[in-house]
Amino acid sequence: MIRTVIFDMDGVIIDTEPIHHHAFFTEFAELGIPVTEAEYATFLGKSTRNVFQHLKEKYHLAQDVEAMVNRKRELFNKSFDEDAGLDLLPGVRTLIEDLRRHNVLLVVASSASKATIARVFDRFQLRPYFAHIVSGEDFAESKPHPAIFLRAAELAETPVAECIVIEDAANGIAAAKAAGIYCIAYASPHSQSQDLHQADRVIQDFAELNAASIQSIG
Structure with missing residues (x-):
């Protein structure tokens, strides 16, 4: 049983997936990396830290992983707090x-x-x-x-x-x-x-x- x-x-x-999507793609644009919807779909279920560790290696990003994680969290929190209909x-x-x-x-x-x-x-x-x-x-x-x-x-x-x-x-x-x-x-x-x-x-x-x-x- x-x-x-x-x-x-x-x-x-x-x-919350639409909010995560918006936060991620806003940051991808800020970083100037060409993440596709198909690639993004492979990230679902993974932690934000592991996603940015992967992207840092793939795109040779200079930014610190923690800084990228914190920026994504900031974008998510803003949208989350502003979405009264959630x-x-x-x-x-x-x-x-x-x-x-x-x-x-x-x-x-x-x-x-x-x-x-x-x-x-x-x-x-x-x-x-x-x-x-x-x-x-x-x-x-x-x-x-x-x-x-x-x-x-x-x-x-x-x-x-x-x-x-x-x-x-x-x-x-x-x-x-x-x-x-x-x-x-x-x-x-x-x-x-x-x-x-x-x-x-x-x-x-x-x-x-x-x-x-x-x-x-x-």
Whole structure:
């Protein structure tokens, strides 16, 4: 029986991908690097630090990685704070509340920084629902490396066979499967470029899930 649900955040709990996209491409323009949409799609699920480490090497950038990360965070925060219409994805709060009513432990395991996760959790009052928060900035390697999900299961004190992951990006799905965890993919409107075939199940709407159906997996 499933005892722990591990949520990705961006594109699963909240639709911040357009804000990330805007922040990244604004900075790419400032740096003068020709990142394409196709290349950007390969970054989804990776930490911002790892993205800029890759770009620094590829484009021989003189800028310090931390400076580039901080600039992207500054751009993201400004857009996030100014977007009054930003909300959780439809149905996800209902699912979260249902899972907690049925004593399912919740963990968020996001490639986002701790500061960005905190910004989302504080704005939408999510902290009471989640037992643990795991940020990709604490790991040397980003998804598709499984470390972040293995750590989430470890913190939850739950065997991987009794966990599931909810993801929207190919890198995240690959990480979940590498960790040996059942993965449900949410086909987000902003993840149409993502290959979801590795997922154990693909949903189009969070109304397709509830605590009873999740607990019965496996």
